[in-house]
Amino acid sequence: MKLNIYLILVFLMCYFTSCKKETSLQGFMTDSWQTTYLKIDMITAHKTDSLEVYEDKFDNNPEFIAQSIYNxxxxxxxxxxxxxxKKVSESTGTWSVLNDSLFVKFNYGGRDMKVGYHITKTKDGFVGKSKYDWDEDGDFDDILTMKTKRLNTK
Structure with a gap:
């Protein structure tokens, strides 16, 4: 009987010590990032019935590469x-997380932005998706998908 209890305790200790704790989204985001893909689907672009899509894969030696650091x-x-x-068009802001979402506040091009992204962690970084008024037509119906990679800054 005592042997069974000891075996069960050893099994439970092995089980719990082998479980890897997942990093919180707050801890995960605190790093440097580079955007590797960006797509914006503007469903009713500028209040029309036309779909407008902006997509950039940032390959073939792009003119600009988006980077950021979350402190x-x-x-x-x-x-x-x-x-x-050279760094251009620098923008500062604040960020926070709630569950699996990242919320950012910043000013870009004279426009105050408050955007929430659903974050999915990937092997190299994360995928962020948001619904926002990217075409500035007053309707928060545009879908942004952004893929990133973690920058090695050490």
Whole structure:
């Protein structure tokens, strides 16, 4: 009887110590990122019945590459990197997470932005999806899909 109890305890200890804790989204996001793919589906582009799609795979030596860093204190910095390795169009803001969503607030091009993204972790980074008014027609019906990779900054 005691042997069975010890075996069960050993099994349970092995089981629980072998379980890998998943990093919280807050901890996961605190890093440097580069956008590797971007697609915006504007369902009713500029209040018309026309679908407009913007898509960029950032391959073939693009003019600009989007990068960002999310800090532990809830602030972030985003910019575009030129072919000459210069940062342009820097934008600062704040970020937070709730469950599987990332929420960012920033000003870009004179426009105050408050966007929420559903985040799916991937092997190399994450996929973020949002529904927002990307075409600025007053309707929050545009779908953005963004794929990223983690930058090795160490």
């Amino acid at each position: 532990k204190d809830g602030t972030f910095l985003a910019w575009f990197l030129t072919k000459e390795n």
